[in-house]
Amino acid sequence: MAYTVGQVARAARVTVRTLHHYDEIGLLSPSGRSPAGYRRYDDADLERLQVIRAYRELGFPLEEIAEILDDPGGDRLPHLRRQHELLTGRIGKLQEMVAAIEFAMEARKLDIQLTPEERFEVFGDFDPDEHAEEAERRWGGTEAYRQSAERTARYSKEDWQRNKAENEDWARRIGALFDSGAPADGAEAMALAEEHRQLITRWFYDCPYEMHTCLADMYVADPRFTAYFEKIRPGLAAYLNEAIHANAISRA
Amino acid sequence: MAYTVGQVARAARVTVRTLHHYDEIGLLSPSGRSPAGYRRYDDADLERLQVIRAYRELGFPLEEIAEILDDPGGDRLPHLRRQHELLTGRIGKLQEMVAAIEFAMEARKLDIQLTPEERFEVFGDFDPDEHAEEAERRWGGTEAYRQSAERTARYSKEDWQRNKAENEDWARRIGALFDSGAPADGAEAMALAEEHRQLITRWFYDCPYEMHTCLADMYVADPRFTAYFEKIRPGLAAYLNEAIHANAISRA
DNA sequence: GCTCCCGCCTCCCGTTGCGTGAGGGTCAAG
DNA sequence: CTTGACCCTCACGCAACGGGAGGCGGGAGC
Structure with a gap:
């Protein structure tokens, strides 16, 4: 041959x-x-x-x-094995980049300003273990993202402005409630939590209660999101987290 | 700034x-x-x-x-979206390469000679749809593979030779049975099917009955595997497939 | 005020992994 | 015996930087 x-x-x-x-x-x-x-x-x-x-x-x-x-x-076998490892490693890395991009889009939704280092942390060499888990936790898939992308693709500038306005209105009201000293597991806080959930559902993607609590945990776990809420009122991230959980439990 | x-x-x-x-x-x-x-x-x-x-x-x-x-x-959003698409595309491609490598290892197990084109089909531009499905079907994950890799890593040259000898012995016997005209769903054929399953379990990875039938289907569906069995006896691929299925049903 | 060292500047040549001819032989088919 | 598809060997070109030379700038410590 x-x-x-x-x-x-x-x-x-x-x-x-x-x-x-x-x-x-x-x-x-x-x-x-x-x-x-x-x-x-x-x-x-x-x-x-x-x-x-x-x-x-x-x-x-x-x-x-x-x-x-x-x-x-x-022998060829070691090569195949090695290549298999490298490939799965690569896939993991790419999945992290996907997660990072989804994060960037999520951040954009909230209008968060990323710091210079944050912008690039996607492409550096991070601790693989830490991030692999995080990517898992973050979305556990990408279905919600796809829906969000599909919907927001058709949004006009005015849509974005209305979205932002609604968001700010909601932020003002939860800030006021927070100031009033109302409990996070009270009816009013839960109502605002529910409103938050519906805002997401209306503007971005279906957000069932489990996903909402997952988001809530992200808001306290991820410093970038935390900072966003803390800027509205110090302590608001935890407050909202509790309200969302209380709301989710009461509806279950 | x-x-x-x-x-x-x-x-x-x-x-x-x-x-x-x-x-x-x-x-x-x-x-x-x-x-x-x-x-x-x-x-x-x-x-x-x-x-x-x-x-x-x-x-x-x-x-x-x-x-x-x-x-x-x-705007940045279109970029993020586009990058997201490209990334998921890339991941898909890499996963296909992984599947192909796993296939190559499987082929090696059976000592199949790949044709020149086959060797390289991994890296070409294939129809994405067709292959994406195939990768799914093929293993539906990579757990069995990992186990196999782990075990075979420690095999010596003699281990491989013994494995090959056992395999050839089995092939001889099923070839003889096939010639004798014994039915594929008869006790003897089923016994040889079971032996095949245990051979895999002993040498490579746990192979429960569902996985065994899955492999059996692959032997008739994938021309490369089919060719391997057809070379032993024309018609043997289908015969073995039937025997494996019969054996799996009888044990359920 | 002086020095020291780090960071910045502008050339400019080197490297990897090929692409892309130019100029010319080869081989099977009609 | 020609034609077209293939093959050969130079040989230059290119992208995307790497890395060093030779020389200014600037802030901190003496």
Whole structure:
């Protein structure tokens, strides 16, 4: 089974030039040549190329791939295993970026100003464990997000302004209630919690009670959200959290 | 709020050189300079950089990013939405690669020779819909795989040889049974099906009956696996499939 | 006021992983 | 025996920075 460059290139979905290049740098030299000097690749070459492409796809530099390939005693299994690990790692990272983007959109909803460092924390090297969990907790999926995106896509500038106005009105009223000393698990606070839930449902996505309590916990757990509510009234984040939980329990 | 290159570089986790480069090509020119010629970035610059980095992380060339950024009427939301889409797309693609690698390992287990095109179909542009489903069906998760990987990692060359020998012995016997004309839902065929299941459990991963039937379906649905069994005896793939199902039902 | 060191500036060359010809041989088909 | 699709070897080009040289700026400690 011998193949020409063109055949190999088509099969592996690379250009002929790429194969020439791999030959030049000695990463993948065909096992032989035809009398006329044509490169002839055999099955072993193909297998090697497959591994090379996989590592490349994962972003490895060619030199490093050469080391990996030429170093050990040749079995393919370790490569597959390693690639599997790298891939799942990558997927995890991308999922965190998704979570971060969803967070950014959520923040935009509340009109939070992100600090310079916060803007970029998405793309840095964070503690993987910590963030993996967080991404899970944050939404546990992306259904709500999709709905929100779909709906807000059609919003006009006026819609946004009305939304903001409603939001500010609600903020004013819960601020006043907070000042009045009314208990967080009282009827009035619960009514405002419910109103908050309906605001979200009307403007963004269906927000059942469990999701609402989940959001409430995020408001106290995540300093960025906390700051938003604390700016309205110091202590309001916890107050709202309690009101939302009380409201959710009473409706259950 | 004005920042120096160094501050911006640290926040965005890029090098100063990168910022210089973006300035050179006009992708991100700081909004001003200090009297001494120092670059001064403001918040709007930071925001722009954030979007740039996000697109870069997604593999866009700088020129294209410049077009995207300078083209429309400036809102950030469309970018977030677009990035979200791209990310989920990427994740899907990576998950397919994971599935393909798991397939390759499975194939190795059976000692299947992949054809040249098959080797590379992982990395091409396949029909997304078709494959997304397939990845779902294939394992519906990766738990079994992890177990398998963990176990096989410690196998020696002799282990592999013994495994192969057991497998060939089993293949010989089911081939003989097939020749004898014994029914696929008969006791003997079911016994061999059960033996197959235990072989997998012993060598690779726990294989309960539902998973076994799932594998059986894969053996007839996926031409690559089918070919493996058809090479033992034409018609054996379907025969084994039936035997496995019969065995699973009888044990339920 | 002076010094010291860090951070900033502007060239400018180097690297990776190919893309893209130019100029010319090869091979199977008609 | 020509035509078109493939193949070969140079050889230059390009994106996206990396990294260093050589030289100013600036604030903090003496």
